[in-house]
Amino acid sequence: KKERSDESARATSTNFAAAEAVPGGGEETSEEADDERVDRFRALPGNAVCCDCGDAGVLHEPWASLSHGCMLCIGCAGWHRSLGVHMSVVRSLELDTLSHVDGALLLRSGGNDALLAFAVSRGVEWEQMSVTDRREWYRTSDADDYRRRVGAMREERSHELSVALH
Numbered sequence: 001k002k003e004r005s006d007e008s009a010r011a012t013s014t015n016f017a018a019a020e021a022v023p024g025g026g027e028e029t030s031e032e033a034d035d036e037r038v039d040r041f042r043a044l045p046g047n048a049v050c051c052d053c054g055d056a057g058v059l060h061e062p063w064a065s066l067s068h069g070c071m072l073c074i075g076c077a078g079w080h081r082s083l084g085v086h087m088s089v090v091r092s093l094e095l096d097t098l099s100h101v102d103g104a105l106l107l108r109s110g111g112n113d114a115l116l117a118f119a120v121s122r123g124v125e126w127e128q129m130s131v132t133d134r135r136e137w138y139r140t141s142d143a144d145d146y147r148r149r150v151g152a153m154r155e156e157r158s159h160e161l162s163v164a165l166h
Contacts, residue, residue, distance in 0.1 A: 037103035038093050042071070046113035052076040053131045062093040066102055068138075069109020069150050079135060087138060087147070105154045118146050 041047065042062060050058050051070035063077035064070065066089040072080060080088040091098060098106070110117075119126045122142045126134065137143055 034098060034100060034103045037107050038098065041103075041106040041111060042093065044107075044111035044113065046116065047071045047111045049112070050076050051112040051115060052079070052134050063090055064093055064106055065090050066105060066154075067147050067150060068115055068143075069106055069153075070112045070115045076135075080138075083138060087143075101154060105150070108153050109150050115146065118142075118149075 041064070042058075047070075048059065049056050049071070050073035051065075051068070053073060053076055055073040055075075057073040057075075058071045061074045063072040063074060065072055065077075065080050068088060072090065077090045077092075080090045091102065109115075116126050119137065119142065122145075124137060124142065126137075129137070
């Protein structure tokens, strides 16, 4: 298991770096383009399970934290909602209609593996943590830093779309 964790950490750190470098994308404005972004987000490495509890329920009832760019099961999505929108904005990937910016943000964020790589880069042993400890992590200054990074990606994409419209 240790070998898998080391490989996962190396791969996820690469994914996090790549997520920061993803270009802005095209002028996609159709509903189909947004659905395609969500499908590509769901297919990112690590996104087949809930980032917090590891449940594969995300395949049937997929939720995501826009603030952290990660996949969540319905139970963990409820817990994220209890944090308040200043810490985690949560959306259903099947019931809610995401804006163009939100769809692009999820894809750019790099998903679960990017969040895990960030946490590992800060010395957090995510895979060894209990669900309770993982949930407590969202209240740390490291989580604040990650939210700011994801928020910066959102602002960048919003700016790109407003420039394209004018």
